[in-house]
Amino acid sequence: PPAHSHNDWIGPPDKHSNLRPVVFYVPPEESPLERRLREARQEAQACNQHFWARHNRAFHQEKEEFIYSRLKAKGLEMRDETGQKATLNAEEMADFYKDFLSKNFRKHMQYNRDWYKRNFTITFLMGQVALARALRWLRWKKKNVEH
Amino acid sequence: GLFVWHLKSSGTRHSPCQFLHLCRAAHDRLITFQYFNFLKRMYVTQYNKDLSQRAKPKSEPVVSPFHELQQLEQEKKVIHKISPIPAVHQPWPETSRRNELREVKSAAGAEGSVTAVRAESREDRQWTEMKLRLDELPGILARLSKIKLTALVVSTASAGFAMAPVPFELPCFLLASLGTGLASCAANSINQFFEVPFDSNMNRTKNRPLVRGQLSPLLAVCFAASCGIPGIALLTLGVNPLTGALGAFNIFLYTCCYTPMKRMSIANTWVGAVVGAIPPVMGWTAATGTLDAGALLLGGILYSWQFPHFNALSWGLREDYSRGGYCMMSVTHPGLCRRVALRHCLALIGLSVVAPVLDITTWTFPIISLPINLYISYLGFRFYRDADRSSSRKLFFCSLWHLPMLLLVMFTCKKSVLGKEDKGDLLGESHGRAVEIRLP
Numbered sequence: 215p216p217a218h219s220h221n222d223w224i225g226p227p228d229k230h231s232n233l234r235p236v237v238f239y240v241p242p243e244e245s246p247l248e249r250r251l252r253e254a255r256q257e258a259q260a261c262n263q264h265f266w267a268r269h270n271r272a273f274h275q276e277k278e279e280f281i282y283s284r285l286k287a288k289g290l291e292m293r294d295e296t297g298q299k300a301t302l303n304a305e306e307m308a309d310f311y312k313d314f315l316s317k318n319f320r321k322h323m324q325y326n327r328d329w330y331k332r333n334f335t336i337t338f339l340m341g342q343v344a345l346a347r348a349l350r351w352l353r354w355k356k357k358n359v360e361h
Numbered sequence: 362g363l364f365v366w367h368l369k370s371s372g373t374r375h376s377p378c379q380f381l382h383l384c385r386a387a388h389d390r391l392i393t394f395q396y397f398n399f400l401k402r403m404y405v406t407q408y409n410k411d412l413s414q415r416a417k418p419k420s421e422p423v424v425s426p427f428h429e430l431q432q433l434e435q436e437k438k439v440i441h442k443i444s445p446i447p448a449v450h451q452p453w454p455e456t457s458r459r460n461e462l463r464e465v466k467s468a469a470g471a472e473g474s475v476t477a478v479r480a481e482s483r484e485d486r487q488w489t490e491m492k493l494r495l496d497e498l499p500g501i502l503a504r505l506s507k508i509k510l511t512a513l514v515v516s517t518a519s520a521g522f523a524m525a526p527v528p529f530e531l532p533c534f535l536l537a538s539l540g541t542g543l544a545s546c547a548a549n550s551i552n553q554f555f556e557v558p559f560d561s562n563m564n565r566t567k568n569r570p571l572v573r574g575q576l577s578p579l580l581a582v583c584f585a586a587s588c589g590i591p592g593i594a595l596l597t598l599g600v601n602p603l604t605g606a607l608g609a610f611n612i613f614l615y616t617c618c619y620t621p622m623k624r625m626s627i628a629n630t631w632v633g634a635v636v637g638a639i640p641p642v643m644g645w646t647a648a649t650g651t652l653d654a655g656a657l658l659l660g661g662i663l664y665s666w667q668f669p670h671f672n673a674l675s676w677g678l679r680e681d682y683s684r685g686g687y688c689m690m691s692v693t694h695p696g697l698c699r700r701v702a703l704r705h706c707l708a709l710i711g712l713s714v715v716a717p718v719l720d721i722t723t724w725t726f727p728i729i730s731l732p733i734n735l736y737i738s739y740l741g742f743r744f745y746r747d748a749d750r751s752s753s754r755k756l757f758f759c760s761l762w763h764l765p766m767l768l769l770v771m772f773t774c775k776k777s778v779l780g781k782e783d784k785g786d787l788l789g790e791s792h793g794r795a796v797e798i799r800l801p
Contacts, residue, residue, distance in 0.1 A: 222491040224574035232562045234574060236491065262558050270562070273684045304679070304750055311683035311692050322686035326624050329558060333578065337554075340579035 231266035235259065247346060251339040258332040265325055273314065280310040491574050501570045505553055505581060506546035506588065514545045514640050520768045521644025521659050524721060524775060530648075536599040537647035541640060543592025544608040550585035551616040554578055559624075563681045596647075604647045611639045627690045627697075630671060638664035655721045662712050662767070668705035669741050670760040672698045676744075676753035699745040702756065706741035709767075710734045716771065726774035730767055737763050 223237045236259060238252050284302055518541040522534055553560065553571050557578075560566035570576050589612060597605025615636045622629035638660035645656035675682065675691040676698070682689045690698035713730045716722045740759050744752040 219490060222574075223488050224491050225488045226486045227561065227567070232567065233558060234561065234572065236574065237488075266558065266562060270684065305748070308679060308692075308695060311679045312695075315683045315686065315688065315692050318686060319688075322624055325686075326621070330555070330621075333555070333557075337578045337582055340577060344579060 228263065228267070230270055231263050232270070233259075233262055233266055235263070245343075245346065247339070248343055251336065251343050254332070254336050254339060258329075258336060261328070261332070269318070269321075276314060277307075277310060280307075489574070491577075493576060493580070497575070501575050502584060505550050505570050505576070505584065507549040507553075508546075511542050511545040511549065515542045517637075517663060517768075518640040518644035518647075520772070521641030521656065522648045523644075523772055524641075524655065524659060525645045525648035526655070526721070526776065527648050533600060533647060536595060537604060537644060540592045540596035540600060540604070540608060541643055543588045543595065544612055545640075547585040547589030547592060548612045548615045550581050550588070551612075552620050554581045554585070555616070555620050559685050559687075562685050565678075565681075596643075600647045601650045603650065603652065604643050607639055607643045607646060611636060611643075614639075623687050623689075625688060627688050627693055629688065630668070630690060630701075633671070634664045634667035637667045654719045658712060658715055658719055658721060662709065663764075665705040665708040665712060666760065666764050666767075669702045669737060669744075669756055670764075672702040673744060673753045673756035673760065676748075677750055695748065699748055703738070703741040703745040706734075706738040710738060713767075717776075720776055722771055722774040723776055726771055729774065730770050733763055733766055733770075 220239060220241070222239050225235045225237070227234050236255070238256060240252065241248070244252070281302055284306060515538050519534070519538055522537055523529070553569055556566075557571050560569050561572045566572070571578065571581055593605050593609050593612075596608045614632065619629055619632045619636055622632055641659040641663055642652070642656045645659060646652055649656075672691065675689050679689075679692050681687075682692050690701065710727075710731070713727045713734055716726050717724045737756070737759050740752070740756040744756045746752075
């Protein structure tokens, strides 16, 4: 993102977490409230990134392991004669999906609670910042009109 | 397959009865629909109507260059969607047929649309400034409020209104539709507000405005409030308090019950079915002011319809649901998933029989609707027995045309308010009503 910009910039989705990273703009006269908002957003972004990157990596890894073990049980190799990667059909994968979901249930519950809390806090702070900015603008307008 | 489709909201909103009439067509089309409920399902299905060839004096939904664009987008997305599912060995014959059809059509398409699609995907991979662009705002808000789904919700509410055994009142009808639409926009926006990191991780939903940073969460909440509060107020004050209360309850049920429950328990599907059943009930109460058996029957039909529709669709999304942490029957209790779908297909037959008993329609309704109800039940049985992707897809696509057709048949078999028994008279009467509805 260019250095002269006064806005935040959002990028393409991350390879592991599928989340889009945001580069936050730090204005020179940042009020304490604005700083709290920015830090909350940065923290939430970091947490989300960490969670999903780890979670997705675990998913893909466990999926590979599952496919490998099932193929082995069937007496097949990971790659067949043509060199194509051997896969299991949807019904066999269903066992893995069910297992994975139940294994990660508690992790998801905790993440959900965490995410909802952060989301509400950030949005509330955004509201406060917007209000503060509006009041500042009105005061500046009044001052200009008086002069 | 499931495809994401962007449609710029067209200018005029056409009456729901016209919309239902539009849905009457051959069976082997793909339907671009979103759910007939408050956006409980995390996906958009695509309906490839052959718009250019049909003579439609009543409406012009899509301009043809957009049609080509949409088809190319579909093509892109089909290719994208099939590859992440390694489990499917061969592409379905249906999909390849559709691809061929699309290729033929897109060959005739304009060059401009091709570059437009490429430009959009290129832009997606770049860094963009997080600034609210006013010229893009209508499109962004349309996607935030899931405008197409909202339109379908409004049409089910209108179906409820039309089926009520009272003389048709246009102002009341318009107020009810507008209020329902606004309430639906609000609920959909809050849903997207809650689900940003999950939406990012699912293919179907990763292009939503909040995920892409096109608007801030604060703005999304403000938009939801500015739609929801006037919407409910309109329903309460302009129509009647009962409809307003139902609308508010439905928003609450969708945003505070269904959305969090999606990640907690499979019971979310039943809650979501109720969410989908409420709009026609709202339409009925808007017309009559009371919650009587007819309203509950219509609600019941929509409720039962949700299950074959959603269960069949979720069958193909198991990987995404599992990774995203969504508790859906298709992942955790696959047997139950199929049983419930079949059970509710059969329930639809039963409910169709109850309709004349409650004096809502004549006895021709269960007779005429029997073929389509039997067909969907047959597909439900096949899904139950085979439990594979092809049967789930067949059931899903059937559900897409089944509902509009059922509602249409119900409307034409509606028992006249004056109590005429003759079906010929009824048709004349209901056509008269349909003409009334078409007036702007």
